[in-house]
Amino acid sequence: MDIHFGKANDQDKLVEECFHTYFEGLHRYAFTILKDNDEAKDAVQAVFLKLWEKRADIDGQQSIKSYLYTAVYHYCLNVKRHEKVKDNYLAQRPPDFEHRNELVSKETHQRIMEHIDNLSPQCRLIFSKSRFEGRKYAEIAADLGLSVKTVEVQMGKALKILRAKLFDVMVMILFACLFL
């Protein structure tokens, strides 16, 4: 699909190669910040548009990689800032995907919630503030009078415990579904 990334030019080819190599990682990264698949895609596209303009100055894959991740980061933060301004005027829009709870994910969701309840109180509180309220680490730390490092450690602990307890459950559910 080289409508624009013609084969004639090495730099053009390089941009296309970078797209194939880094698209997934960049999109996943953008999603962690924006929490929206389409917005994340737009962010990556915008960054590649910029890269295209600068492609004559590019030297080597390594610098491109770091350029791309950094550009996506700043682009996403910028989008978030604009959204904050918008949110001040508009009522919080309802989550778009409320109704996408098929059998597996609903059941899994319940199990996850049970295991979250079983975490230590501090761990549970920190995880909930991050995952369900979307609070920044710095905000959580300030709220609870903790260091950011403690928030980080507790988040890591929560994920490690949840994975250890849930992983087998998920396999069982998937397995069960094969026979339903």
Place this chain on the structure above:
Amino acid sequence: MSTADYQNLPYELLGRYFSGEATPEEAMAVDDWIREHRDHREVYDQVAAIWDDAALQQRYQLPDRTAALQELEARLAARPPVRSMVRVGRIAADVALLVGIAAALFFAFRPYGTRKALALVMKHTGEAIRRDTLPDQSTVVLNSHSSLQYASGFQDTARLVKLLGEAWFDVTSRPDKPFIVSVGDIRVQVLGTSFNVRQSDSTIAVMVKTGAVRMSRGDSSIQVKAGQEGIYHIARKELGLTAGAFKTNQLGYATRVFNFENITLKEIAAQLEKAYGVRVVFENKALEGCTMSSTFENKPIEYVFEVISVTLNVTCRIEKDKVFISGAGCGG
């Protein structure tokens, strides 16, 4: 924190990553870590699943890379050559210079053939449908209020078209050059076949008349064979096949193949109007309710209305693009 430290701390790093706290360096570290070992990928996928499933919000879904690249290319083509940036004079001048250099490079490095392929062809329909032949001799019938976009000449490695709305495609077989319809989230890929793509607010439906196509979204895909209909539920983001049989009449606007079974003349007229680009005028409104059954396979309009007039004992008069139906009634 160096990359080496992360070996022992994947969960803290992953916590920062999924919480949206990761710096670009940390995000790169996560991706490097995932690539390092299969087990890492597995841990990542499990933690990602837990993160996704914990809250009933939008889940992560990797968009189709090829479609995304195509979109990027379309945006490059659609970009105005000079942006209108009203800013401080100096910055504007710098930007203008940069854009100028970029534009110069853009055109300087482009061989003639590729430059030609840059042009995008856009086709829109209003009320009337539109029949077209594409550069590869495939035919397309664009239903009302739809639009189709493609690179002129199809000189690419694939024949890519972007659809909004509904269209019928009869694709010439070119095994070396797959024909790809991009519609909403979905890509429909074929080698040579005839099929219909209909996009509505809630679904994207692909009805295949001959051959087979592959409908895909991101990593998931289904094959839709002749006589089947593949459905994509936009809200649920799910692909599947419909259970029921294929409704020939739905494609009538394009194929002019109709299988009317005991339906009213009003409905028949509506379908024929679309397929033949005519207006049907009932001079006696009572006739709208007459019902009939018949099959037409791409027949001339005169033939179709001749059959109708004989079957229902009415008079059909064709004047240019209008058909007048009159008569006493169909009761007897």
